[in-house]
Amino acid sequence: MKRNVLTLIIGGLLIIVFFLLLFVFQLRQSEVAVVTTFGRPTRPINDPGAHFKLPWPIQKVYKFDQRVQNFEDGLTEGLTRDSFNLLTSVYVGWKITEPTNFFPKFAGSANPISDAEAVLKQRLSNAKSAIVGKHPLSDFVSASDDGKGFLAIENEILQAIQSQVRANNYGLEIEFLGIKNLQLPEAVTASVFERMTSERQVLISKSQFEGEADAQRIRSEAERNAAEKMANAEGQATRIIGEGEAQAAKSLAVFQQNPELANFIFRLNALEAALKERSTLIFDPRTSPFDLFQGSWMTNFHK
16 A cells, blocks of 8 residues: 555656656746747747646747857958958857847857857958958057057947847847957058057157247246346336436535534444444544544533
C-alpha cells in the first residue's frame, strides 16, 4: 500500500515536471525572448522569470542576450575631402531593443549575434566612408581645436549608423561609438606632419603678434601718462614760481622804500630760525643777528 502511494507521488511529480517542461520556460535578467506560433513571431518577452507557452510544435521560444554587445571593425581606408588617404577603425556598442524585429532578420542562423555584427560592420563601413569624405584631414589631426572636430566626427558617424539601423528596422540600437585608430599611409605622413607644423607656426606667430601689440599698447599708454604727469608738474611749478616771484616783487618794493626795515626783518628771521627749537645759546652779542639783543628795541621788548 505504501509502495503504491510512493509510486503515485513520484508519478505526480514527474507529470508536473513534464508539464513545466512543456508549458513553462524561464527567462534570465540579461535575456529577452520571442515566442513563435507555427514559426511566426507572436509575442516578445522582456521581463525575467517564468512564462507560459504552448508545447512544440505549436510554439517555440527564442532567447537572445540583451546585454550590450561590442565589437571593433578593421582598419578601412577612406579619402578625406582634401584627397588624403586615411585609415580608420572604430569600436561600437549595441543591444537588442525589439526582439520581434530582430528575430526574423537574424534568428535563422546558428549565431544571430555574429550575423547582426556582420551586418552592422557593413553599414558602419558605408557610414564611415561617407563621413570621412566630408571632412579635411585637419579635422582629424588638428592641434588647434582641442579635439572638438574629432568628437564631432565621431558623433556624425554614430548618427549615420543609427539612422541606417532604424531605417532597416533591425530591432537593435547603437549605444555608443568611437574612433579607436587613425593611421596614415607612409606616403602622406610627411606632408601631414608639415601641415601640422605649419598650423602650429601660425598659432605661434599669432601669439607673438598679439603679444607685441599688447606690449606696444602698454608702452604707449605709459608714455602718455608720464607725459601728462610731467606737463601737470611743470604747470604747477610754473604757477608756484610765478606766485613766488610776484610775492618777491611786492616785498622788494617795500624793501627798496625802507632798507633799514628790510635789514631788520632779515636779521629777525635769522634769529627766529636759530631759536626755533628749545636750546641754550652761547653767542657774541656783537655778531649779527645776535646783536639784536642789545639796543633800545630790546629794552622796549622786555617792557
